[in-house]
Amino acid sequence: MKDQPISSKWYYLIASLLVLVLAGFPSLTLAEPEQDATELANTTYGEPEQLLAPLTGTVSIFDGAVGKEDGHNVMYTTAKGIPAELNVIDLDNDELLRTITLDGAESTWAHEVTVDGDLYIATIGGGAKLWKYSPETKDAKVIATFPGQTFPYSITSDAEGNVYVGTYPGGNVYKFNTENEEVTDYGKMINESSKQYIRSIAYIEGNIYAGTAKDKIIKYNVATGEKSDIAASLDETGTVYDMDRVDNRYLFIRYKNTNNGYIYDTQTQEWLDVIVPNVRGLHVEEQSYNGLVYYMTQDDKFMSIDLNTLEISDTGMRYNSGLRGADWVELSDPDLPGKSLVTINWSGSVTIFNIETNQVIERPSLVPGTPAIMNKIKSGPDGNIYISGTQATEGAIYNPIDNSTVSFNLGQGDSINYVGDKMLFGVYPGARIFEYDTKEEPGENNPKQLFKVGEDQDRISDITSGDGKTFIGSIPDYGKLGGALTIYDQTGEQTNPTVYRNIVENQSIASIVYKDGIIYGSTTVNGGLGIDPVAEQAKIFKWDVENEQKTEEISLSIEGIDNPQTIGDLTFNKDGLLWGAANNIIFALDPDTLDVVKSKKIYPDGALNYSDWQTIDLEWSNGILYAKFDNNLTAIDPETLVSQKITEAKSFTIGVDGNIYYSLPSNRTFLYKVEVTSVNLVQEIIDRYHASEDIKQPVYAELTNKLKQAKHHLKQDKINQAVKHLNDLIKYLNKESISEFISNDAKNILNTKVENLIETLLSGEEQPPRNFEALINPDFEEPLTDETIPGWTSAFQVDEEHYYEVTDERNFSGNNSLKIEDTVRTASVALYSDKIDVEPGVEYTATTQAFTETGSASFLLRFYDNDGNQVANYANHFESMLGQWEEVMTQGVAPENAAYVRIYAYTTSYQIGTVYFDNIKLWTSQE
Numbered sequence: 001m002k003d004q005p006i007s008s009k010w011y012y013l014i015a016s017l018l019v020l021v022l023a024g025f026p027s028l029t030l031a032e033p034e035q036d037a038t039e040l041a042n043t044t045y046g047e048p049e050q051l052l053a054p055l056t057g058t059v060s061i062f063d064g065a066v067g068k069e070d071g072h073n074v075m076y077t078t079a080k081g082i083p084a085e086l087n088v089i090d091l092d093n094d095e096l097l098r099t100i101t102l103d104g105a106e107s108t109w110a111h112e113v114t115v116d117g118d119l120y121i122a123t124i125g126g127g128a129k130l131w132k133y134s135p136e137t138k139d140a141k142v143i144a145t146f147p148g149q150t151f152p153y154s155i156t157s158d159a160e161g162n163v164y165v166g167t168y169p170g171g172n173v174y175k176f177n178t179e180n181e182e183v184t185d186y187g188k189m190i191n192e193s194s195k196q197y198i199r200s201i202a203y204i205e206g207n208i209y210a211g212t213a214k215d216k217i218i219k220y221n222v223a224t225g226e227k228s229d230i231a232a233s234l235d236e237t238g239t240v241y242d243m244d245r246v247d248n249r250y251l252f253i254r255y256k257n258t259n260n261g262y263i264y265d266t267q268t269q270e271w272l273d274v275i276v277p278n279v280r281g282l283h284v285e286e287q288s289y290n291g292l293v294y295y296m297t298q299d300d301k302f303m304s305i306d307l308n309t310l311e312i313s314d315t316g317m318r319y320n321s322g323l324r325g326a327d328w329v330e331l332s333d334p335d336l337p338g339k340s341l342v343t344i345n346w347s348g349s350v351t352i353f354n355i356e357t358n359q360v361i362e363r364p365s366l367v368p369g370t371p372a373i374m375n376k377i378k379s380g381p382d383g384n385i386y387i388s389g390t391q392a393t394e395g396a397i398y399n400p401i402d403n404s405t406v407s408f409n410l411g412q413g414d415s416i417n418y419v420g421d422k423m424l425f426g427v428y429p430g431a432r433i434f435e436y437d438t439k440e441e442p443g444e445n446n447p448k449q450l451f452k453v454g455e456d457q458d459r460i461s462d463i464t465s466g467d468g469k470t471f472i473g474s475i476p477d478y479g480k481l482g483g484a485l486t487i488y489d490q491t492g493e494q495t496n497p498t499v500y501r502n503i504v505e506n507q508s509i510a511s512i513v514y515k516d517g518i519i520y521g522s523t524t525v526n527g528g529l530g531i532d533p534v535a536e537q538a539k540i541f542k543w544d545v546e547n548e549q550k551t552e553e554i555s556l557s558i559e560g561i562d563n564p565q566t567i568g569d570l571t572f573n574k575d576g577l578l579w580g581a582a583n584n585i586i587f588a589l590d591p592d593t594l595d596v597v598k599s600k601k602i603y604p605d606g607a608l609n610y611s612d613w614q615t616i617d618l619e620w621s622n623g624i625l626y627a628k629f630d631n632n633l634t635a636i637d638p639e640t641l642v643s644q645k646i647t648e649a650k651s652f653t654i655g656v657d658g659n660i661y662y663s664l665p666s667n668r669t670f671l672y673k674v675e676v677t678s679v680n681l682v683q684e685i686i687d688r689y690h691a692s693e694d695i696k697q698p699v700y701a702e703l704t705n706k707l708k709q710a711k712h713h714l715k716q717d718k719i720n721q722a723v724k725h726l727n728d729l730i731k732y733l734n735k736e737s738i739s740e741f742i743s744n745d746a747k748n749i750l751n752t753k754v755e756n757l758i759e760t761l762l763s764g765e766e767q768p769p770r771n772f773e774a775l776i777n778p779d780f781e782e783p784l785t786d787e788t789i790p791g792w793t794s795a796f797q798v799d800e801e802h803y804y805e806v807t808d809e810r811n812f813s814g815n816n817s818l819k820i821e822d823t824v825r826t827a828s829v830a831l832y833s834d835k836i837d838v839e840p841g842v843e844y845t846a847t848t849q850a851f852t853e854t855g856s857a858s859f860l861l862r863f864y865d866n867d868g869n870q871v872a873n874y875a876n877h878f879e880s881m882l883g884q885w886e887e888v889m890t891q892g893v894a895p896e897n898a899a900y901v902r903i904y905a906y907t908t909s910y911q912i913g914t915v916y917f918d919n920i921k922l923w924t925s926q927e
Contacts, residue, residue, distance in 0.1 A: 080372070122165050162177055164208055168529075207222065242283065252284045375651065385399075393411065401749065458475060472485070485512070509523060510522045522615075525565050559599075566615060621654040633660070657749045657753060772923045810918075816918075828906065837900050845922070858908055
């Protein structure tokens with residue numbers, strides 16, 4: 001039987017401690033008044049705590065370019081990070097000259113040194129931007145932005161120094177005129193889908209050549225606007241990933257799907273009669289050397305092709321990477337005579353290919369490491385937190401007990417889960433599955449690659465397991481539709497995985513969960529980037545593993561969900577129901593019939609914004625369902641569906657200690673923690689360690705008994721007695737005589753968790769009493785007087801686009817509330833209270849119950865002197881979006897010259913929204 005809840009008196013004492021006063025931080029909610037206290041109501045959430053940057057000291061380089069600075073050859077390259085950092089390396093003296101922060105940018109694939117020696121960088125992060133770095137002034141600044149574009153993947157320039165940028169998702173090409181600093185948009189190069197890539201670009205003699213993700217290479221005449229596809233005669237499909245002009249005449253291009261290279265003569269307008277096989281990206285040099293063009297192959301060979309004879313030769317030089325920028329330099333080193341081809345690799349190491357001596361010199365990296373951006377976070381079977389990076393070369397293992405990290409080699413892990421003692425990572429690109437043995441230390445073969453999914457799959461969306469098998473959901477490659485379900489027998493009986501593509505026709509797998517021989521899956525209509533979906537709505541399906549067939553496929557039939565593009569995570573609860581989420585709604589299905597058992601809209605319509613493939617992550621802990629709607633990490637009670645927003649999060653997991661570990665959407669380089677505290681959570685942790693034999697039976701029984709006694713006293717509001725039993729639990733936990741019956745990890749986590757519980761209980765008991773100030777009409781129940789609201793005054797004129805009213809549409813208590821409707825950003829709506837006398841030096845706290853239907857609003861305290869001059873302002877700008885009543889707080893100390901205060905319910909000129917206010921209170925605390 002479910003334990004009885006902590007008494008309502010205790011619950012409201014604790015809940016009152018939880019309202020956060022930081023402006024802009026979401027306030028926490030009490031359980032809805034008509035509901036009995038549930039586990040969610042009896043759980044407290046601490047304030048966010050920044051832990052560390054787990055992916056430290058890493059260098060991620062996508063591109064580089066050679067220039068001249070103060071008479072020296074220099075390499076320009078930008079390290080990925082928040083923010084990105086431009087590095088200037090002296091190639092002659094092998095030293096780092098400077099590092100310049102590119103605020104607001106995260107990374108770049110595109111550097112270009114123009115004819116006048118200036119460097120231009122097209123950056124990703126905060127929208128597509130073009131930067132200029134001057135070798136004279138040694139500074140970098142943003143000189144252009146490209147509205148609506150997020151990824152400026154390619155860049156080139158002309159003989160006059162003008163710069164051309166190719167973008168995604170518009171598939172546009174832009175020109176930046178360096179003389180008058182004007183931007184010209186040449187528009188979309190092709191119109192085959194709503195999202196298009198210009199992945200590569202070159203400019204030769206008045207023509208732009210744009211490499212797309214739709215097979216085509218568009219020749220665009222700048223003067224006439226005429227377009228033509230010069231690749232029509234090539235038997236190639238997919239993305240023109242690389243393109244470089246050579247000798248201002250030829251185009252050297254590579255198709256990603258086949259790694260075939262081709263050479264186009266722009267003067268004769270013909271392709272040379274050669275297919276260059278096995279080409280490795282990303283660049284070749286812009287000037288041939290004695291008629292030879294040098295390039296890398298997939299098997300690490302440094303090759304050349306003669307533009308006159310088309311003969312391909314192996315130089316004998318070897319290099320285990322691609323050319324991320326490639327330029328000729330003449331170095332002052334006598335051991336490197338003549339011209340050398342210089343490039344930079346992913347980790348920031350400059351590599352020199354000397355043609356005369358036929359040697360390859362790889363210099364140690366001089367690029368300073370920056371915290372890498374986290375991608376996915378997942379708790380492992382060993383109690384550690386496993387973290388993958390975005391476009392990174394390493395992952396991290398975070399130990400929550402000692403707050404330490406260990407790094408290991410890993411590409412971009414898009415999904416993480418564990419099977420037994422093994423962590424599995426789905427790595428992009430190439431839909432590769434890596435296995436990490438948690439019983440072993442990280443090493444050259446830990447993690448190891450198990451297999452590639454194949455079948456045109458590129459991204460792993462989900463991994464789960466059951467009955468000795470691993471199940472994998474995936475998304476196809478660029479420009480393709482049709483994801484796959486992959487099944488791998490981890491017992492070793494099966495050598496290769498079995499791949500079932502198009503389980504739901506033309507849709508990708510979003511989530512999978514396994515139970516009793518059946519895989520339950522959800523889908524997304526989206527395929528690889530660069531192709532529009534053809535399906536109208538995502539589905540839920542059932543797959544019979546033994547009989548290898550789909551047994552059912554349904555559309556969601558829930559009010560408020562209309563043709564969902566993606567159905568989020570699926571998960572089973574102890575109640576046996578299949579839980580899931582789509583758009584802004586949580587739901588539970590009968591797994592046998594897939595009928596809807598319960599559902600609820602958690603966030604208002606239009607409040608959330610999802611990217612392609614973005615699912616709604618779900619995870620259970622202590623009977624509470626945690627769901628990440630967009631970036632809103634939300635706790636949901638499965639019985640009542642009451643919800644509570646915890647924090648903003650990009651990725652999250654629940655640790656073995658019951659705490660929430662997550663990354664912030666605004667800066668994904670730091671790991672954060674929210675401490676979670678409840679009596680039942682302590683019992684769940686004890687039960688879990690008992691099941692894993694980290695706590696043996698005699699100790700388990702004693703710990704459970706002491707916790708049971710503490711719970712008994714809490715139900716009777718006897719806080720001090722409960723604390724006494726919890727202190728007894730800690731004393732017993734740390735007895736030397738029981739050390740052989742409990743692991744150190746279990747002891748450490750329980751010590752911390754019980755100490756936090758005691759602190760929470762005592763802080764509730766020790767809370768100073770509140771002295772409430774008398775307010776006129778704080779709940780808007782009094783009748784209007786001459787169409788004015790008693791106790792409240794409007795600060796601004798109103799009209800039909802922005803106004804306020806007392807309404808019975810919604811209420812927290814009583815019959816009415818104050819409604820503010822503001823649909824324009826050129827005006828404000830504000831109601832302020834009558835004067836309330838204050839005492840200087842005293843801290844005043846104001847709260848309101850707010851229902852944010854759409855948009856955002858503000859709740860203010862403003863202090864005034866005797867002459868009516870404002871002397872202090874304390875504001876909470878909130879955007880709760882929970883679709884239910886939430887408590888919002890603001891507080892501040894009355895200045896020395898303060899005589900009175902007013903409370904404001906407000907939508908500023910920067911805000912729009914529909915917001916209801918009710919039950920406004922003002923108080924001071926006295927010891």
